[in-house]
Amino acid sequence: MVELDARATLQSLRATDAHSIASKIGRKFFVGGNWKCNGTVDEVKKIVNLLNGAADIPPKDKVDVVISPPFVFLSQVKSSLRPDLSVAAQNAWVQKGGAFTGEISAEMLVNLGIPWVILGHSERRLLLKESNEFVADKVAYALSQGIKVIACIGETLEQRESGQALKIIAEQAKAIAAKVSDWNNVVLAYEPVWAIGTGKVATPAQAQEVHADLRKWLKTNVSPKVAESARIIYGGSVSGANCVELAGQPDVDGFLVGGASLKPEFTDIIKAGLVKK
Numbered sequence: 001m002v003e004l005d006a007r008a009t010l011q012s013l014r015a016t017d018a019h020s021i022a023s024k025i026g027r028k029f030f031v032g033g034n035w036k037c038n039g040t041v042d043e044v045k046k047i048v049n050l051l052n053g054a055a056d057i058p059p060k061d062k063v064d065v066v067i068s069p070p071f072v073f074l075s076q077v078k079s080s081l082r083p084d085l086s087v088a089a090q091n092a093w094v095q096k097g098g099a100f101t102g103e104i105s106a107e108m109l110v111n112l113g114i115p116w117v118i119l120g121h122s123e124r125r126l127l128l129k130e131s132n133e134f135v136a137d138k139v140a141y142a143l144s145q146g147i148k149v150i151a152c153i154g155e156t157l158e159q160r161e162s163g164q165a166l167k168i169i170a171e172q173a174k175a176i177a178a179k180v181s182d183w184n185n186v187v188l189a190y191e192p193v194w195a196i197g198t199g200k201v202a203t204p205a206q207a208q209e210v211h212a213d214l215r216k217w218l219k220t221n222v223s224p225k226v227a228e229s230a231r232i233i234y235g236g237s238v239s240g241a242n243c244v245e246l247a248g249q250p251d252v253d254g255f256l257v258g259g260a261s262l263k264p265e266f267t268d269i270i271k272a273g274l275v276k277k
């Protein structure tokens with residue numbers, strides 16, 4: 001018991017050190033709410049009202065909050081959401097707009113004043129067969145237009161079980177890194193596919209292990225400076241119940257939240273950023 005207590009104290013001290021290092025080098029906690037293909041005009045009103053009325057959302061200098069509704073609701077959300085919260089699209093076309101039926105271009109997002117876009121989500125990689133190179137080209141194009149990118153990577157259950165998780169994640173990161181020259185406008189989202197929408201959240205230790213490995217990868221393959229400053233956020237069954245423990249991991253700089261971002265508990269997940277000193 002005493003030993004367990006001592007270990008817990010040591011762990012929390014280590015985490016506190018890591019947190020103060022993280023905040024000194026400016027890795028501000030980041031929480032994205034990915035609504036995916038959900039919502040109606042009335043539901044959007046309800047969620048926006050809930051967020052607008054939440055008095056205890058930490059100030060913008062502590063936590064970045066970015067809400068990502070489907071394209072058709074972007075203007076509604078942008079014009080009704082409180083100004084300290086930001087907005088992201090869930091996708092953008094890979095090049096300048098034109099004869100690409102059904103697509104939305106980065107230029108259109110700029111025109112609407114949408115500052116962020118989610119790219120490379122596993123649902124698009126797997127269901128719509130977006131390759132590492134295609135995702136990387138989208139990242140490069142969005143950045144070239146001045147849009148900030150939440151770039152998603154992550155392994156499937158099969159890949160994890162066959163011991164390939166890190167190899168797959170490194171390949172995805174490598175394709176993106178090859179096209180990114182300025183990492184200030186990129187947030188990397190580690191979203192293990194087996195944890196998305198399944199209720200099977202990665203344990204804090206599993207998330208920390210991959211995030212630390214990714215940071216090491218960035219150090220070797222991009223630069224020590226980018227490794228220190230790039231925000232790596234976790235996504236996959238994040239909820240009000242598990243967010244504080246996950247946020248307590250030194251290399252977890254925030255979350256990309258799916259299902260729970262449509263519920264009142266989303267504000268608790270945002271507040272989890274306060275565990276970072």
Ligand SMILES: O=C(CO)COP(=O)(O)O
Pocket residue numbers: 034121191195196197198199235236237238256257258259260
């Ligand atoms: O895919 C996700 C966010 O982009 C995670 O979804 P869930 O939080 O619903 O598992």
